[in-house]
Amino acid sequence: MSSIDFSWLIGGPQGSGVESGANVFSKVCAELGYQVFGKREFHSNIKGEHSYFTVRISDQLIHSNVNDVTLMISFDAETIFRHYDEVLSGGGIIYDSDLEKITTDSVHTLDNFFRERLHKELETKNKPFTIAGVLEIAKEKGVHLFPVSFKNILANLAEETENPRLKNMVRMFNVIGVSLSLGLIKMPPKSLLESIDSIFYKKPQIAEINKLAANYSYNYATSTFIDFPFTLPGIEKQSDTILVQGHQGTSIGKMVSGCRFQSYYPITPASDESVFLESHEILEINNDRPGSTIVIQTEDEISAMGMMIGSALTGTRSSTSTSGPGFALMAEAIGWAGMNEVPIVLTLYQRSGPSTGLPTRHGQDDLLFAVAGSFGDFPKIVYASGDIEESFYDTGRCFNYSDVYQLPVIHMMDKFLSSSVVTCKMFDPQKITINRGKLLDKIEGEYKRFALTTDGISPRSSLGLDNGIFWNTGDESDEYGHITEDPQMRIKMMDKRMSKLDLILKQVPVEEQIVSNGIHDYTIISWGSTKGPILDALKTLKKEGIEIGFIQVKMIHPFPEEIVKSLIKNVKTIIDIEANHSGQLGKIFKQNVAREIDYFILKYSGRGMTSTEIYDSLKKILQNKANKREVLEHGA
Amino acid sequence: MALKLADYKTTVHNDWCPGCGDFGIVNALQMALAEMGIERDKAAIFSGIGCSGKTSHFINTYGIHTLHGRVLTFAQGGKLANPEMTVVAVGGDGDGLGIGAGHFVAAGRRNIDMTYIIFDNGVYGLTKGQASPTLRLGEKTKSLPSPNTNFNVNPIGLAVASGFTFVARAYSYDVRHLKDLIVKAVQHKGLSFLDVLQPCPTYNDINTRDWYAGEDLAKEAADRHSRIYKLEETHFDPVVHYDDDTEVNEKLAQALIKSLEWGNKIPTGIFYKNETISPFSARLTDKIPNYLENPPAKQKISKDSLPITDVSKLLDSLKV
Ligand SMILES: Cc1ncc(C[n+]2csc(CCOP(=O)(O)OP(=O)(O)O)c2C)c(N)n1
Ligand code: SF4
Ligand SMILES: [Mg+2]
Numbered sequence: 001m002s003s004i005d006f007s008w009l010i011g012g013p014q015g016s017g018v019e020s021g022a023n024v025f026s027k028v029c030a031e032l033g034y035q036v037f038g039k040r041e042f043h044s045n046i047k048g049e050h051s052y053f054t055v056r057i058s059d060q061l062i063h064s065n066v067n068d069v070t071l072m073i074s075f076d077a078e079t080i081f082r083h084y085d086e087v088l089s090g091g092g093i094i095y096d097s098d099l100e101k102i103t104t105d106s107v108h109t110l111d112n113f114f115r116e117r118l119h120k121e122l123e124t125k126n127k128p129f130t131i132a133g134v135l136e137i138a139k140e141k142g143v144h145l146f147p148v149s150f151k152n153i154l155a156n157l158a159e160e161t162e163n164p165r166l167k168n169m170v171r172m173f174n175v176i177g178v179s180l181s182l183g184l185i186k187m188p189p190k191s192l193l194e195s196i197d198s199i200f201y202k203k204p205q206i207a208e209i210n211k212l213a214a215n216y217s218y219n220y221a222t223s224t225f226i227d228f229p230f231t232l233p234g235i236e237k238q239s240d241t242i243l244v245q246g247h248q249g250t251s252i253g254k255m256v257s258g259c260r261f262q263s264y265y266p267i268t269p270a271s272d273e274s275v276f277l278e279s280h281e282i283l284e285i286n287n288d289r290p291g292s293t294i295v296i297q298t299e300d301e302i303s304a305m306g307m308m309i310g311s312a313l314t315g316t317r318s319s320t321s322t323s324g325p326g327f328a329l330m331a332e333a334i335g336w337a338g339m340n341e342v343p344i345v346l347t348l349y350q351r352s353g354p355s356t357g358l359p360t361r362h363g364q365d366d367l368l369f370a371v372a373g374s375f376g377d378f379p380k381i382v383y384a385s386g387d388i389e390e391s392f393y394d395t396g397r398c399f400n401y402s403d404v405y406q407l408p409v410i411h412m413m414d415k416f417l418s419s420s421v422v423t424c425k426m427f428d429p430q431k432i433t434i435n436r437g438k439l440l441d442k443i444e445g446e447y448k449r450f451a452l453t454t455d456g457i458s459p460r461s462s463l464g465l466d467n468g469i470f471w472n473t474g475d476e477s478d479e480y481g482h483i484t485e486d487p488q489m490r491i492k493m494m495d496k497r498m499s500k501l502d503l504i505l506k507q508v509p510v511e512e513q514i515v516s517n518g519i520h521d522y523t524i525i526s527w528g529s530t531k532g533p534i535l536d537a538l539k540t541l542k543k544e545g546i547e548i549g550f551i552q553v554k555m556i557h558p559f560p561e562e563i564v565k566s567l568i569k570n571v572k573t574i575i576d577i578e579a580n581h582s583g584q585l586g587k588i589f590k591q592n593v594a595r596e597i598d599y600f601i602l603k604y605s606g607r608g609m610t611s612t613e614i615y616d617s618l619k620k621i622l623q624n625k626a627n628k629r630e631v632l633e634h635g636a
Numbered sequence: 637m638a639l640k641l642a643d644y645k646t647t648v649h650n651d652w653c654p655g656c657g658d659f660g661i662v663n664a665l666q667m668a669l670a671e672m673g674i675e676r677d678k679a680a681i682f683s684g685i686g687c688s689g690k691t692s693h694f695i696n697t698y699g700i701h702t703l704h705g706r707v708l709t710f711a712q713g714g715k716l717a718n719p720e721m722t723v724v725a726v727g728g729d730g731d732g733l734g735i736g737a738g739h740f741v742a743a744g745r746r747n748i749d750m751t752y753i754i755f756d757n758g759v760y761g762l763t764k765g766q767a768s769p770t771l772r773l774g775e776k777t778k779s780l781p782s783p784n785t786n787f788n789v790n791p792i793g794l795a796v797a798s799g800f801t802f803v804a805r806a807y808s809y810d811v812r813h814l815k816d817l818i819v820k821a822v823q824h825k826g827l828s829f830l831d832v833l834q835p836c837p838t839y840n841d842i843n844t845r846d847w848y849a850g851e852d853l854a855k856e857a858a859d860r861h862s863r864i865y866k867l868e869e870t871h872f873d874p875v876v877h878y879d880d881d882t883e884v885n886e887k888l889a890q891a892l893i894k895s896l897e898w899g900n901k902i903p904t905g906i907f908y909k910n911e912t913i914s915p916f917s918a919r920l921t922d923k924i925p926n927y928l929e930n931p932p933a934k935q936k937i938s939k940d941s942l943p944i945t946d947v948s949k950l951l952d953s954l955k956v
Contacts, residue, residue, distance in 0.1 A: 303709040462933065463714055463721055472699070472700045474685070
């Protein structure tokens with residue numbers, strides 16, 4: 001049985017419903033048993049700029065996008081100009097035939113850099129600078145073209161239903177596009193209609209109109225479009241599958257882990273998580289009255305950090321969620337939390353820096369900053385999740401680490417993860433454990449918050465606990481928490497705090513620190529969201545009989561030096577894969593393991609890696625044709 | 637056993653300069669806590685960074701000495717998560733009106749039920765006397781190389797404009813009056829602000845004890861009067877009595893105008909008090925009905941190390 005691997009792309013101006021269209025498509029595919037990996041790309045803009053969504057579907061587990069698009073649906077010219085060349089030979093483009101005459105110059109959201117590249121291409125191929133021109137290129141390559149006038153669809157629909165208002169409902173172009181696509185690949189329409197119902201459940205009238213349009217377009221496609229080799233009628237559904245959005249792993253993880261306070265300042269791509277938490281602020285608790293998460297939108301990230309610490313001091317599991325610029329503002333207070341041994345979880349949804357960088361694009365640029373950010377020596381944990389499913393369970397781990405070792409934990413996430421929509425196995429809350437470490441619920445006798453203990457961790461009181469009075473200060477302090485500048489006490493307190501780093505490496509189970517996906521002559525070392533595309537690329541290579549190892553580092557600070565050293569003992573070639581310019585994990589690796597990285601596969605265009613790109617680069621490495629730094633470029 | 641004043645004092649060595657106005661404030665705060673009989677482990681003093689920031693170490697309650705300018709953020713987080721606590725935030729004028737001014741404004745808008753006291757000495761004490769935001773334009777303290785080039789911020793006016801619902805001023809050497817105002821501020825339902833005029837004998841040679849006492853106002857002792865006077869001894873009524881725009885606006889405007897009085901006559905006492913504005917906890921209970929009975933710090937989150945939060949409905953909605 002040959003496996004199904006189908007990629008669908010929808011594009012359009014921001015605000016035109018591309019995302020909801022893609023969500024419907026993803027949902028329908030998932031309902032029909034397929035595995036889904038969807039990813040959104042968008043500008044730092046609210047209305048008008050180009051955004052697109054790629055949804056890859058398969059009957060096998062998939063973890064990434066590929067370069068090739070099997071079917072593209074476009075109701076605006078820009079999508080065609082930007083993506084026509086991604087559609088593979090034998091694939092298809094459904095497009096609005098009213099766009100054919102549009103010239104590149106009339107689409108003002110096409111930036112000059114892109115326009116020039118496109119003009120050059122059209123010139124060499126001797127084509128006019130129009131939609132018709134680019135489509136000719138696609139056709140010559142073997143792409144099936146499916147023109148359809150979206151305006152006519154609306155007009156016919158208006159006539160058939162005797163509802164002239166429908167004629168101008170261009171807002172339904174997305175639903176029409178999705179329905180045409182589903183009709184073309186012969187996906188049963190039942191779940192399409194259900195999806196529309198569930199999206200518009202608050203507006204039944206709108207739902208009805210959309211369903212009419214959906215039915216009409218679906219039937220139009222099945223009766224009019226011929227000659228498309230791909231049909232996806234559905235397969236047997238896997239039980240216990242969910243379709244999740246990128247931020248839902250950490251947010252539901254926070255609810256389950258008992259996080260009851262989240263402060264935040266709005267920033268892409270982190271705030272979706274906080275908004276989700278606030279939307280579900282009242283929590284059901286087994287055999288108890290309802291609980292709640294207090295979500296506070298603060299005046300800035302400094303305040304978010306301060307409030308989170310204040311809340312954590314009361315014994316409440318507390319967190320914040322931010323991205324690079326906000327994280328930078330939090331740096332001073334992270335040190336305060338380290339100094340005062342306050343358990344906090346900071347979820348860091350990275351994007352492309354430096355500065356505002358590419359505000360809505362992907363990057364793994366902040367690893368070194370997360371490890372080293374804030375002055376002075378103090379212990380913290382930097383922990384990275386590889387995918388959305390992991391991020392759910394990792395959130396539970398991060399809270400446990402923070403409580404057990406009484407320190408700040410920075411949970412590394414990124415834009416690639418946050419703007420993905422994927423099918424995965426149902427989250428199992430009972431696989432999350434809750435360990436609050438030395439948090440006290442009763443104190444008798446004299447209490448010293450920073451008592452010097454053999455393991456470096458002192459029993460912890462919280463604000464309001466009877467007899468548990470303590471002091472905190474950012475200054476060096478004695479065991480009570482009062483300021484001291486005594487050199488001997490300073491040494492003791494420094495040693496106490498810093499000793500936690502060794503303890504962590506000793507106590508945290510190896511498989512929580514490092515995930516080894518096999519070790520071979522060629523072995524990849526990587527972290528975070530590159531996991532998905534790497535796994536998919538390795539799978540393809542394996543089918544060809546090529547085995548490459550892959551070490552996914554989750555515990556990045558403190559760095560599990562000994563484990564990594566022993567894993568790579570016999571490895572001949574180390575390949576570091578990261579979405580940043582300087583190979584930040586590579587630097588940490590070299591520093592700790594005292595060994596050079598042989599090859600870097602890096603991407604810093606702001607777009608996520610595809611498995612195709614990684615596959616191609618690995619192939620080049622194996623053939624000895626690669627540069628030391630392979631820089632990836634795919635993606636509009 | 638009833639708590640005595642001594643119970644609120646720690647034995648931590650106090651290293652403020654002799655004669656510093658801060659002593660009066662810490663004494664008044666301890667007296668106020670004792671008078672209200674607040675359990676020591678149900679009170680938390682949060683402090684900023686500066687000479688004033690050390691205050692939390694001298695008081696025998698929970699004491700959180702935070703970061704420069706950030707005291708209000710920590711304090712609000714603590715109060716929100718455990719609303720049972722009596723929370724008092726203290727800090728310098730530089731701390732609260734310079735580096736922390738954004739938090740000052742934002743805190744006013746929230747109106748969380750706690751108290752904020754600014755030690756207003758006109759200088760950055762701990763960094764050796766640079767101009768603080770309350771020092772007046774053109775003034776040159778002995779610690780400044782040249783006269784101050786910035787206009788001063790008006791703490792009372794800013795508090796009133798930001799939404800603080802209790803706004804008062806006190807003088808650190810009038811400890812009894814200060815203590816009374818602290819009690820009123822703590823008992824106020826909502827965010828209360830106290831601007832405490834605090835002489836810094838080491839760096840501020842303009843607003844000295846003698847200056848406040850009016851020593852310079854007349855040659856003859858008999859003709860002198862203290863610059864400080866008490867609003868409650870005048871006909872000034874700071875209270876918003878009913879929830880009505882005209883009433884509120886009048887009281888706000890009156891507070892602002894009063895706050896501009898400076899020079900030979902300096903008002904202390906309550907400038908503005910408005911309990912018709914909902915405290916933040918009420919805004920939370922509107923959407924989370926059991927917030928106060930079951931706040932974050934009191935919630936059970938696990939049983940036998942397993943989570944007890946039931947997200948099954950949410951997960952079912954994601955099921956395909
Ligand atoms: C972020 C930061 N910047 C600067 C400082 C240095 N600093 C310590 S205290 C202080 C000013 C204190 O003045 P104020 O807040 O008025 O308190 P006072 O000492 O007068 O009581 C400054 C600037 C610091 N601790 N942190
Ligand atoms: S410098 Fe001024 S404020 Fe600081 S302790 Fe000395 S007198 Fe007090
Ligand atoms: Mg000051």
